[in-house]
Amino acid sequence: MSRATATDLVYLIAIVGFIFALIGLSSPKHARIGNLAGATGMLIAVAWTFSLPTVYGQTRNLVLIIIAVVIGTAIGVPAARNVKMTAMPQMVAIFNGVGGGAAALVSVTEFISLPGKSIAIYKICEILFGVLVGSVSFAGSGVAFAKLQELMTGRPITYPGQQPINAGVGLAIVAVLIATVLTANTALLVVVVILSLAIGIIFVLPIGGADVPVLISLLNSFTGLAVAASGFTLDSNLLIVAGTLVGASGILLTRMMSHAMGRSIGNILFSAFGSVITATGADGGPDGRTVRTGTADDIAVLLAYARKVAIIPGYGLAVAQAQHVVRELADTLAARGVEVYYAIHPVAGRMPGHMNVLLAEANVPYDQLVEMDDANPEMATTDVALVVGANDTVNPAAKNTPGSPIYGMPIINADQATNIVFLKRSMRPGFAGIDNELLYDPKTTMLFGDAKDTLSALVAAVRAV
Amino acid sequence: MVIVGAPGLMSFITVFVLAAFVGYEVVSKVPSILHTPLMSGSNAIHGIILVGTMLILGQAHGAAQETLGFLAVVLATLNVVGGFVVTDRMLHMFKPRSDPKPASTPSTTPTGDDGSGSGSSGSPS
Numbered sequence: 001m002s003r004a005t006a007t008d009l010v011y012l013i014a015i016v017g018f019i020f021a022l023i024g025l026s027s028p029k030h031a032r033i034g035n036l037a038g039a040t041g042m043l044i045a046v047a048w049t050f051s052l053p054t055v056y057g058q059t060r061n062l063v064l065i066i067i068a069v070v071i072g073t074a075i076g077v078p079a080a081r082n083v084k085m086t087a088m089p090q091m092v093a094i095f096n097g098v099g100g101g102a103a104a105l106v107s108v109t110e111f112i113s114l115p116g117k118s119i120a121i122y123k124i125c126e127i128l129f130g131v132l133v134g135s136v137s138f139a140g141s142g143v144a145f146a147k148l149q150e151l152m153t154g155r156p157i158t159y160p161g162q163q164p165i166n167a168g169v170g171l172a173i174v175a176v177l178i179a180t181v182l183t184a185n186t187a188l189l190v191v192v193v194i195l196s197l198a199i200g201i202i203f204v205l206p207i208g209g210a211d212v213p214v215l216i217s218l219l220n221s222f223t224g225l226a227v228a229a230s231g232f233t234l235d236s237n238l239l240i241v242a243g244t245l246v247g248a249s250g251i252l253l254t255r256m257m258s259h260a261m262g263r264s265i266g267n268i269l270f271s272a273f274g275s276v277i278t279a280t281g282a283d284g285g286p287d288g289r290t291v292r293t294g295t296a297d298d299i300a301v302l303l304a305y306a307r308k309v310a311i312i313p314g315y316g317l318a319v320a321q322a323q324h325v326v327r328e329l330a331d332t333l334a335a336r337g338v339e340v341y342y343a344i345h346p347v348a349g350r351m352p353g354h355m356n357v358l359l360a361e362a363n364v365p366y367d368q369l370v371e372m373d374d375a376n377p378e379m380a381t382t383d384v385a386l387v388v389g390a391n392d393t394v395n396p397a398a399k400n401t402p403g404s405p406i407y408g409m410p411i412i413n414a415d416q417a418t419n420i421v422f423l424k425r426s427m428r429p430g431f432a433g434i435d436n437e438l439l440y441d442p443k444t445t446m447l448f449g450d451a452k453d454t455l456s457a458l459v460a461a462v463r464a465v
Numbered sequence: 466m467v468i469v470g471a472p473g474l475m476s477f478i479t480v481f482v483l484a485a486f487v488g489y490e491v492v493s494k495v496p497s498i499l500h501t502p503l504m505s506g507s508n509a510i511h512g513i514i515l516v517g518t519m520l521i522l523g524q525a526h527g528a529a530q531e532t533l534g535f536l537a538v539v540l541a542t543l544n545v546v547g548g549f550v551v552t553d554r555m556l557h558m559f560k561p562r563s564d565p566k567p568a569s570t571p572s573t574t575p576t577g578d579d580g581s582g583s584g585s586s587g588s589p590s
Contacts, residue, residue, distance in 0.1 A: 042509070232481075
């Protein structure tokens with residue numbers, strides 16, 4: 001067997017490992033084994049690559065590679081081990097961004113190493129695609145990281161002339177791309193890189209915090225496609241398949257997320273949702289309606305004597321890092337014979353499935369985590385819907401108020417429960433900036449405060465009942 | 466590396482299209498409870514760009530290529546190790562109910578998954 005065939009075979013094994021990693025994720029039971037299969041595939045592919053003459057034979061460059069891998073590992077492993085589960089979205093964003101950056105660098109380096117005139121047009125197109133998409137993913141993930149880490153505001157950022165500026169940058173890059181294809185000029189490639197980075201930034205700036213789940217899955221898809229483009233450039237089936245798997249999965253996930261928001265992908269990415277609407281939300285409140293606030297003791301009695309309680313978590317739970325306390329409350333109630341389940345909206349939080357990971361961290365068994373579609377039929381027979389740090393995902397305006405910005409978004413039907421309890425920091429509207437009529441419902445009791453504090457008070461009060 | 470002409474370009478495109486379908490099929494079976502691990506798991510998979518960066522740096526000549534290649538390997542390594550470690554940490558946390566109530570655990574038959582596994586992994590070759 002020739003070395004080239006052996007290489008293809010080894011890379012095929014790695015590909016199979018990656019596919020098993022994705023198949024494993026069809027159930028929590030074998031997900032971890034699947035991930036190990038993927039990691040093994042990666043290890044085999046990288047180890048084999050070290051043995052190739054184009055790598056192993058180049059002593060000086062081999063040393064550089066080893067140093068670079070050691071540096072990457074020394075930074076990456078501790079960061080990945082120590083990150084808090086609540087900081088997971090920004091961690092995923094940053095790891096995604098560096099992947100996009102690496103793909104863009106591969107394309108750039110390949111471009112400058114090619115001899116000037118004899119490059120086929122399709123080759124330049126592959127390279128430019130990798131540079132463009134990889135750079136957008138790199139810069140976009142960086143801004144998403146800054147938003148999630150609260151280095152900058154999570155609100156959509158808009159400025160006068162935003163649309164014309166974006167259009168101008170868009171036209172400029174199209175022109176430069178065409179010029180680069182025709183001339184294969186390295187200086188032009190530098191302009192492509194700069195413009196691509198700029199596009200990544202201005203693309204993400206107007207996207208607000210609650211829309212980040214869609215954004216992150218889209219950027220993940222971009223990186224996958226950039227890697228696939230590198231695969232075309234380097235004639236590597238391994239990179240093409242792995243990159244395309246991720247690209248396809250990211251696009252599918254993006255579609256699922258936008259579906260769960262009841263909005264089109266275009267609307268989420270380009271409408272700066274939440275910035276305009278905040279103004280209308282502000283004057284929706286003071287119209288004489290009153291909310292009923294309760295004490296922890298009142299609510300504890302309500303919960304303790306309930307038959308069935310639904311806990312509906314939202315981003316407020318993550319902000320307060322209250323996942324452990326909420327589990328304590330659920331356990332305390334369960335010990336009294338109350339049936340407790342968690343009703344989880346697909347876009348609650350800052351990344352797809354965010355709430356599930358947080359609650360899993362607090363050792364909530366995954367069979368208590370009920371998806372929205374399965375939870376909604378249960379709501380009518382639920383005695384208390386306990387909404388923890390969520391708002392828009394239970395707002396009946398999504399069903400009842402045509403013209404509301406969230407109209408058409410699937411929600412958890414907390415309004416059908418016999419009693420509703422909101423644990424909220426304040427009366428401030430949710431991310432969408434619209435008033436929630438459920439807060440004024442006669443069935444609703446409010447308990448204001450940080451979710452962790454109010455939940456701790458509830459745990460103590462339930463124990464005292 | 467061949468520059469002129471398009472040897473094998475069509476077969477690469479074939480692989481690309483088939484991989485897109487495999488990815489779509491496999492990922493559509495992932496329940497929403499595992500969407501975060503899916504994000505970070507697929508994140509780790511595109512870390513395979515590490516192999517590409519190694520090939521690039523291995524063949525690099527001159528300071529510009531070596532610097533870019535070096536940076537690329539560092540970034541790609543971060544992507545790989547970070548992606549897999551974070552995913553493993555997350556998946557480790559997903560546990561079924563430990564008290565004796567196994568009846569409520571949703572049961573997925575492993576045989577079905579194996580079947581789709583061999584089917585999909587065969588197509589990219």
